[in-house]
Amino acid sequence: MSGPTLSPPTAADAFATQYVSFWVGDQLLGVPVSVVQEVLNPQQIARAPLSRPEIAGLLNLRGQIVTAVDLRCRLDLPLKEDAESMNVVVRHRDESFSLLVDEVGDVIDVAGERMQPVPQTLDARWKNITRGVYRLEGRLFVSVNIQAVLSFGAVQAA
Numbered sequence: 001m002s003g004p005t006l007s008p009p010t011a012a013d014a015f016a017t018q019y020v021s022f023w024v025g026d027q028l029l030g031v032p033v034s035v036v037q038e039v040l041n042p043q044q045i046a047r048a049p050l051s052r053p054e055i056a057g058l059l060n061l062r063g064q065i066v067t068a069v070d071l072r073c074r075l076d077l078p079l080k081e082d083a084e085s086m087n088v089v090v091r092h093r094d095e096s097f098s099l100l101v102d103e104v105g106d107v108i109d110v111a112g113e114r115m116q117p118v119p120q121t122l123d124a125r126w127k128n129i130t131r132g133v134y135r136l137e138g139r140l141f142v143s144v145n146i147q148a149v150l151s152f153g154a155v156q157a158a
Contacts (some may be wrong), residue, residue, distance in 0.1 A: 005067055006067070007097065016032035016034065016110075017109055017110055018033040018107055018110075019031060019032055019107065019108045019126070020088060020104070021104070021105035022088055022102070022103060022104045022105055023103040024071045024075060024077065024099065025075075026131060027103065027140075028141050028142065029141070029142040029143075029144075030105075030108055030141060030143060031090060031099075031144050035090050035146055036089070036090055037089040037091055037093075037096055039086065039087065039089070039104050040086070040087040040089060040098070041086065041087075042084030042087070043059045043061075043068075045057040045058065045068050046058050046059070048122075049126070053070075053073050054069055054070055054073045054074045055069060056069065056070040056073075056085075056100055059087070059094065059098060061089065061098075066089060066094070066096045066098050067096075067098070068087070069098065069099055069149065069150065070100045071100055071133065072100070072102070074125070074129070074141055074149060075125050075129070076125050077106070080102065083102065084103060085100035085101060086100070086101050086103060086104045087099070087100060087101075088101055088104065091152050092146055092147065097150060099149070108136070108141065110134050110136070113134050113135075113136065114134075115131070115134055116133045116135065117132060117133075118130045118132060118133065119133065128148055129144055129148045130142050130143065130144065131144065131145040141155055
């Protein structure tokens with residue numbers, strides 16, 4: 001299954017109304033449905049020597065090599081030793097990337113909700129990859145900026 005190719009974020013990205021949601025730690029996050037190629041159960045990942053810590057390795061997706069990005073590491077959260085990660089496969093600049101997440105949730109429709117700006121008090125690593133937040137049923141839902149997640153050099157630790 002081939003997904004759409006992402007270009008730099010556009011104004012339309014900011015107005016997405018449906019998101020594939022997922023959990024990293026105790027935080028609910030999501031990416032627009034339009035950028036998701038597919039969602040996979042835990043996969044065998046081959047380590048990539050000398051890669052950045054955020055790169056968990058590579059996986060073979062029906063003959064296509066996909067770079068797996070560990071969102072726990074990317075967000076400076078403790079790694080889970082005992083749990084296998086789910087994969088949210090997205091397209092960015094004509095390549096597929098798998099975002100390793102703790103658990104995949106439902107498709108969340110935020111039509112009628114207003115995206116709030118990124119809170120100034122948010123940790124720098126989170127702030128850099130967040131497009132905005134929604135207040136849903138007593139919890140914050142974080143809209144993830146895929147381009148920022150995959151731009152490793154732009155992240156500065158707090």
